[in-house]
Amino acid sequence: MISENLAKRINRQINREIYSGYLYLGMAAYADFIGLKGFSNWFKHQFREEMEHADKMWDYLAEHGIRVIMEAIEAPPQGFDSAAELFEKTLAHEKNVTKLIHELVSIARQEKDKETEEFLSWFVKEQVEEEAAPAGIINRIGLTGRDKEGIAKIDKELLNRR
Numbered sequence: 001m002i003s004e005n006l007a008k009r010i011n012r013q014i015n016r017e018i019y020s021g022y023l024y025l026g027m028a029a030y031a032d033f034i035g036l037k038g039f040s041n042w043f044k045h046q047f048r049e050e051m052e053h054a055d056k057m058w059d060y061l062a063e064h065g066i067r068v069i070m071e072a073i074e075a076p077p078q079g080f081d082s083a084a085e086l087f088e089k090t091l092a093h094e095k096n097v098t099k100l101i102h103e104l105v106s107i108a109r110q111e112k113d114k115e116t117e118e119f120l121s122w123f124v125k126e127q128v129e130e131e132a133a134p135a136g137i138i139n140r141i142g143l144t145g146r147d148k149e150g151i152a153k154i155d156k157e158l159l160n161r162r
Contacts, residue, residue: 003111007066009104010116014057015071016100021050023076023093027086030078036151038158039083042137045161046090053123060119083151084141090134098127 002010028043058068080086101123108117137154144150 002061002064002066002113002116006104006107006111006113006116007061007064009107010057010061011066011069012071013100013104014054014061014068015073016097017050017054017057019073019076020093020097021047021054022073024050024090026076026078027080027090030080031083031086034083036083036155038155038160039086042158042161043086053126056122060116083155084138087134087137087141091131091138094127094130094134098131101127 024043024046028040028047031037031039031043061068077089080089101120105117105120105124108114108120137158140154141151144154
C-alpha cells in the first residue's frame with residue numbers, strides 16, 4: 001500500500017513531469033522561431049515523452065485508488081540565447097529530475113514499499129537516457145564550433161527523430 005506521503009510526492013512528480021513537457025514545448029517554439037525545425041521536432045518529442053511519464057505515474061496512483069491532484073504549472077523560461085543553450089538547460093533540468101526520482105525511490109525504500117520502488121526503477125533507467133541525449137547533442141554542437149553549417153547538419157538529423 002502506498003503511504004499518503006509517498007502518494008503526495010508521486011502526485012507532485014506528475015505535475016513536475018507536466019512542467020517538463022511544457023518547458024520542452026516552449027523550447028520547441030523557440031527553435032521554430034529561429035528556423036531550426038529539427039531542434040523543434042526533438043523538443044516536441046521530448047514533450048510527448050514527458051506526458052507519457054506523467055501518464056505512467058498517474059495510472060499507477062489511479063490503480064491504487066489514489067486521486068491525482070493537478071497543480072498550477074508555472075510558465076517555463078522563454079528567452080534563450082542560442083540553440084546550444086536549449087540543450088544545456090535541458091541537461092540541467094533532467095539532472096534535477098533524476099535527483100527527484102531518486103528521492104522518490106529513497107522514500108519508497110524507507111517505507112519498505114517494494115512495489116513502488118520497483119515501479120520507480122523504470123524511471124531511474126529512463127533518466128539515464130534523458131541525460132545522455134542532450135549531453136550528446138551538446139558535445140556535437142561543441143565540436144561544430146557552433147558554426148551555421150554544423151548546426152544545420154545537426155538540425156537536419158534531429159528532424160528525423162520519430
